Each structure stands twice: as structure tokens, then as C-alpha cells.
Amino acid sequence: MDMLLSSPTLLASALASIGGEITTSHYIVLSALIFGVGLFGVITRKNAVVILMSLELMLNGANLAFVAFSRHHGNLQGQVFVFFIIAVAAAEAAVALAIIIAMNRVKGSVNLDDATELKG
Amino acid sequence: MDPWTFWLGGSLALGGGLLTVTRKNAVASVLWLIVAFLGMSTLFLGMDAGFIGVLQILVYAGAIMILFLFVIMLLNLTPSGLLRMDRPRGTTLGLASAAAFIALIVAIVTGGQQWTGGQGGGSEAAILERTGEASMLEGSVLDIADQLFNAHLLPFEAASVLLLVAIVGAVALTKRKL
Structure with a gap:
């Protein structure tokens, strides 16, 4: 609730900081925004391909936070982690797209609302 | 942390992301996602993470997004099916x-x-x-390679096995008759 009440002042300070110094917190807030946009896409879309794209966006938001903290602490571990996230995301995209193709062959649709076999 | 790269890359990444999740046409979504990834790459370069920034363009904007485009073209969705999904x-x-x-x-x-x-x-x-x-650090390839091949050798090899499994799995899933 405090957050909500202070949001106008937060917004004002954010606007005032344009052109000012960029700190680690700027990158963390941006990564949260990108993650939130991806989360919105995952929940609201029905097209399986677009949901997969929103997932990639969420992974990228996390990557941004990793690199920001890696720089903040002067430690390369964060960037190594991002490397592994990118490798896993590539594998995930390949398998998920293969599943979508198989689903399209069986059902003639990539609408996730049509996949109800596992519904109790 | 240059303010210029932050505001440019941040607006590209956020604007591209917003357009990605709101476009009705999946092909438009892919193209806006590429814009978002270019913005992310700008942010990484602005944080001296050169290797990750280049990897972002090569792997994400290059390889993965082309795979998405191929699959969307391959699915050949009918307009009525798309319309039903757009709501x-x-x-x-x-x-x-x-x-x-x-x-x-x-x-x-x-x-x-x-x-x-x-x-x-x-x-x-x-x-x-x-x-x-x-x-x-500057995210140089040398420093990251040192980390990957010394401290994180086992996860690195595990990632290569994971990619191999993904390749075999994708072929097994999509092929009608093996």
C-alpha cells in the first residue's frame, strides 16, 4: 500500500533521472518491466507460438538482471549464467516448436484452448 | 553504464516486447521480438558485456527467431483459426x-x-x-572462456548434451515415421 501511495513520487523521481546517472537499480527495474510484459503475454495469449515468444522475453528480463548484478559486483559468474540460460532457451525453443508442430498435425490448430486431453 | 545506451536499449526492448505480446499476427510478433532482442543487446553492450551482447544477436535474434519464423510459415494457419485465437x-x-x-x-x-x-x-x-x-572484466571472450572451461566445465558439457538431446527430440517429435 505504501508503494501505491508513493508511486506518483516514484514516477516523478524516475522522470527526473532521465539524462541523469544510470545506476544498477535502473537495470533491475527495467528487467522487472520486461519480465512483466512477458508474463502478461504468457497469461493472455492463446497462440502457442506467441506464448513461447513471451517466455523468451521473460528469460531475457532475467538475463538483464544477471548481467546488471554481474557488473554491480564485478563478478563474471552472472555472465556465465546468462550463457547457460541462452543455451537452455535454444534447446527449449527447439523442443517446444517441435511439440507445436506435432500438436498442429494432430489437432489442426495451435490454440492452447484446444489442448484439453489432460483436463480432469 | 552510459545513460544513452540505457534509454535507447531500454525503450527498444520494452517497446518491442509490448508490441510482441499485443500483435495479432504471429509474424509481426516475431519481428517485434527481434527489435526487442536488439535493444537487449544494446543494454548488454552498454554494461561492457560484449560477449553476451553478440551472443544475444547471433543466437536469439539470428537462430531462434528464424526457427520461429520457419515454424509459423510451416503451420500455415488459416485466417479463421487465427481470428479465433486473437481474442x-x-x-x-x-x-x-x-x-x-x-x-x-x-x-x-x-x-x-x-x-x-x-x-x-x-x-x-x-x-x-x-x-x-x-x-x-568488460565481458571479454577470454575471461568468460576461462570461467567456462575451468570452473564450469561440467555444466558446459552438460549443456552440450542437453542441446544434443533437444536436436534428437525435435526430430523424433516432428518426423511422421522414424
Whole structure:
């Protein structure tokens, strides 16, 4: 609730900081925004391909936070982690797209609302 | 942490992301996602993470997005099927959960001072002072390779096995008769 009440002042300070110094917190807030946009896409879309794209966006938001903290602490571990996230995301995209193709062959649709076999 | 790269890359990444999740046409979504990834790459380069920035373009904007485009073309969705899918559902739930997550992170970041400027250590000068000019890493390939092949050799090999499994799995899933 405090957050909500202070949001106008937060917004004002954010606007005032344009052109000012960029700190680690700027990158963390941006990564949260990108993650939130991806989360919105995952929940609201029905097209399986677009949901997969929103997932990639969420992974990228996390990557941004990793690199920001890696720089903040002067430690390369964060960037190594991002490397592994990118490798896993590539594998995930390949398998998920293969599943979508198989689903399209069986059902003639990539609408996730049509996949109800596992519904109790 | 150049303000210029932050605002340019940040607006590209956020604007591209917003357009990705709102476009009706999946091909338009892919193209806007590429814009978002270019913005992310700008941000990584602005943070001296050159290797990750280049990897972002090569792997994400290059390889993965082309795979998405191929699959969308391959699916050859009929207009009626697309139209049925275009109606978004759960907009309130989506907005609420995204807003809750963002509010949580903003509250954490603004609550503690350790990442902001001022007495916190998040400013450019404080980071340089803490990590030292010489060890500013710059995300060079040499430093990351040293980490990958010494400290993280086992995860690195596991990732290669994972990619191999993914390749075999994708072929097994999509092929009609093996």
C-alpha cells in the first residue's frame, strides 16, 4: 500500500533521472518491466507460438538482471549464467516448436484452448 | 553504464516486447521480438558485456527467431483459426499478475539503498571504486572462456548434451515415421 501511495513520487523521481546517472537499480527495474510484459503475454495469449515468444522475453528480463548484478559486483559468474540460460532457451525453443508442430498435425490448430486431453 | 545506451536499449526492448505480446499476427510478433532482442543487446553492450551482447544477436535474434519464423510459415494457419485465437483472455489476470510482480521488484529496489546511487553502491563511480578499473572484466571472450572451461566445465558439457538431446527430440517429435 505504501508503494501505491508513493508511486506518483516514484514516477516523478524516475522522470527526473532521465539524462541523469544510470545506476544498477535502473537495470533491475527495467528487467522487472520486461519480465512483466512477458508474463502478461504468457497469461493472455492463446497462440502457442506467441506464448513461447513471451517466455523468451521473460528469460531475457532475467538475463538483464544477471548481467546488471554481474557488473554491480564485478563478478563474471552472472555472465556465465546468462550463457547457460541462452543455451537452455535454444534447446527449449527447439523442443517446444517441435511439440507445436506435432500438436498442429494432430489437432489442426495451435490454440492452447484446444489442448484439453489432460483436463480432469 | 552510459545513460544513452540505457534509454535507447531500454525503450527498444520494452517497446518491442509490448508490441510482441499485443500483435495479432504471429509474424509481426516475431519481428517485434527481434527489435526487442536488439535493444537487449544494446543494454548488454552498454554494461561492457560484449560477449553476451553478440551472443544475444547471433543466437536469439539470428537462430531462434528464424526457427520461429520457419515454424509459423510451416503451420500455415488459416485466417479463421487465427481470428479465433486473437481474442485475448484473462486480460485482467494478466495485467494484475504483471503489475504485482513489477511492484514487488520496484518495492525491493527502492526499499533498500544498496543498488541505487547516493550512499548505495549502484552508481558508476561506486562500481568502479569497488571492482577496480583493471578488473572491470568488460565481458571479454577470454575471461568468460576461462570461467567456462575451468570452473564450469561440467555444466558446459552438460549443456552440450542437453542441446544434443533437444536436436534428437525435435526430430523424433516432428518426423511422421522414424
